[in-house]
Amino acid sequence: MTKRGQIHISETVAVLFIFFILVVFGIVFYARFQQTSLQHKENEFLATKAIETTTKVLFLPELACTKSGAETEDNCFDLAKLRHVNNLFTQERLYYFSLLSYATITVQQVYPPGGEPFVIYNEKKIAVPGDGTPSPTVNKEPTYFVVVLRDDLTENSVPRYYFGILTVEVYS
Amino acid sequence: MISKRAQVELVGLVIIVILITLGMLFLVLFALQGDSEKDVFTRKGLAYSTMGALVKTNIQCENGVVSYPQLGNGLLDDCAQALRGGVDFCYYKCGPEHCCDFSQKQIKTLLEESLGLWGKHYVFTSTLVRFGGGSTNELFSPIIGNGGCTGKNKDSSGVFPITAEGTGLIENVLYVCD
Numbered sequence: 001m002t003k004r005g006q007i008h009i010s011e012t013v014a015v016l017f018i019f020f021i022l023v024v025f026g027i028v029f030y031a032r033f034q035q036t037s038l039q040h041k042e043n044e045f046l047a048t049k050a051i052e053t054t055t056k057v058l059f060l061p062e063l064a065c066t067k068s069g070a071e072t073e074d075n076c077f078d079l080a081k082l083r084h085v086n087n088l089f090t091q092e093r094l095y096y097f098s099l100l101s102y103a104t105i106t107v108q109q110v111y112p113p114g115g116e117p118f119v120i121y122n123e124k125k126i127a128v129p130g131d132g133t134p135s136p137t138v139n140k141e142p143t144y145f146v147v148v149l150r151d152d153l154t155e156n157s158v159p160r161y162y163f164g165i166l167t168v169e170v171y172s
Numbered sequence: 173m174i175s176k177r178a179q180v181e182l183v184g185l186v187i188i189v190i191l192i193t194l195g196m197l198f199l200v201l202f203a204l205q206g207d208s209e210k211d212v213f214t215r216k217g218l219a220y221s222t223m224g225a226l227v228k229t230n231i232q233c234e235n236g237v238v239s240y241p242q243l244g245n246g247l248l249d250d251c252a253q254a255l256r257g258g259v260d261f262c263y264y265k266c267g268p269e270h271c272c273d274f275s276q277k278q279i280k281t282l283l284e285e286s287l288g289l290w291g292k293h294y295v296f297t298s299t300l301v302r303f304g305g306g307s308t309n310e311l312f313s314p315i316i317g318n319g320g321c322t323g324k325n326k327d328s329s330g331v332f333p334i335t336a337e338g339t340g341l342i343e344n345v346l347y348v349c350d
Contacts, residue, residue, distance in 0.1 A: 015184060022191050033198055047210030054217075075221040076228075110285050112232060143214060146222040146286050148229060160240055163229045163282050 046141045046172045053103050054143045054168045062088060063120070065150045077164070079151045082107060082118050089121050097123060102171040109149055111163035125171035139172040211350060215292075215327040219348040222287060223329035227344065231278050233266035244334050247275040248344070251311050252300045252336035276312040283317055287348060293318045295347045302340040311342065321349040 057063070058075060062085050065076035089096050102125040109115025125138045149162040227244025241247050241264050250263050251272040262271035269277070279296060287294045296315040301308050326349040334342040 019184065019187065022188060026191055026194065029195060029198065044209075051210055051213050075224050111229060111282055141210075143210075144286075144290055145217060146225045148225045160230045161225075161228045161242070163225055163286075165286055 042139070042172060043141075046139055046170060049101070049172075050141045050143045050168060050170045053100055053105075053170050054145060054166075056099060057105055057166065057168055058145065058147075065148075073148075073150070075145070075147045076161075077107060077147055077149050077166075079149050079162075080153065082120065082149065085120050086118070096121065104167075104169040106167045106169075107147070107149070108165045108167070109162050110165055115149075115162065115164075140169055141172075142167060142169045211325065212327070215325065215348050215350065218287065218292065219327050219329040219346050222283070222348070223332050223344060223346045226279060226282060226346075227332055227334065229282070231266070233264050235265045235267075239264065243275065243278060244332070244342075244344070247271060247278070248298060248311065248334055248342050249336050251275050252339050252342050255300060255309055255311065256339050272312050276315065280315050283315060288317050291318065293321050293323070293349045295320050297345050299343045300336065300340050301343060303338075321347045323349050325350045 059072070061072070063077045063081050065073040065078045067073060100121055100123070102123050103121060104119065104124060105121040106117050106119050108117040145166040145168070147164045147166045149164040151160045151162060154160050227242065227248070229243050230240040231243055231247060233239045233241055241250070247264060247266075251270075254260050254262050254271055260270075264271055264274075266274045275298075283294060283296060294315075294317045296317075298311040299308050300311055326347055328348075329344075329346040332344040334344065336342050
């Protein structure tokens with residue numbers, strides 16, 4: 001083989017080498033992009049679920065404050081209902097599961113301080129990996145909302161409003 | 173006429189340019205990803221619900237006798253009346269400080285214990301728009317949390333007006349940002 005031919009071959013090999021490096025780089029980049037995009041889609045789905053569940057909870061008649069027995073007050077939970085709703089959710093577990101799915105819903109009184117948190121619904125999702133042992137490795141998306149808690153059981157029977165926080169955690 | 177070798181090199185160059193362009197395109201797509209639907213929902217909902225809860229909350233007021241005025245209709249209204257001019261008189265004396273300072277302190281504490289804990293940036297303003305002349309007064313200096321709102325992702329509760337009898341309108345606004 002002539003020297004000129006050898007140079008040609010090594011030149012072609014170099015060009016092919018660079019070309020394949022670029023192709024591999026592109027493939028890796030695309031795979032990463034797809035992976036991130038999939039993760040993003042999953043997060044978006046979870047976020048949508050969080051929004052839906054939060055909205056459902058905010059408008060649940062089982063919790064909402066009502067004026068004159070009919071009209072509901074915005075972002076308001078009745079403390080008397082809150083104290084007993086857990087029993088209802090346990091009794092009608094299937095119905096509320098079909099409504100709220102896997103989620104943990106907590107209401108915490110912030111002002112006046114000292115109020116205990118109400119865990120009104122708690123259906124945690126436990127992932128079961130290949131070996132069959134449950135492990136809490138599921139995605140969780142918390143959403144926070146500020147609500148007022150109406151207390152009708154006051155000394156003078158005039159309802160009082162407390163400052164509270166609603167936390168809705170949904171699981172994928 | 174271009175030689176065959178030059179043609180091949182040209183094709184190689186074009187491929188490289190295409191690959192680099194695709195890479196840049198992906199980068200731009202990543203960079204331009206905007207606010208998610210949930211972020212906007214949470215910010216708007218939070219601003220509105222927090223403001224609604226703030227003005228409705230009954231605050232324990234102890235000064236010999238215990239009373240529970242609402243933060244909006246009770247304390248902010250009282251503050252606006254006190255700023256009316258003439259005699260600086262607060263109906264609710266909930267502590268050693270002026271009713272406006274007391275209201276500001278309560279709002280500040282409640283916001284710190286909710287939005288502040290979740291790392292949200294926020295600004296709360298309360299302005300008195302007087303009847304007739306339309307002159308405006310801030311009831312107290314704006315309450316700024318976590319550095320206030322400087323970013324682009326900003327939402328507000330909208331104006332929550334409270335009528336201060338014989339004085340004007342108290343316009344309360346809460347801005348929440350990420």
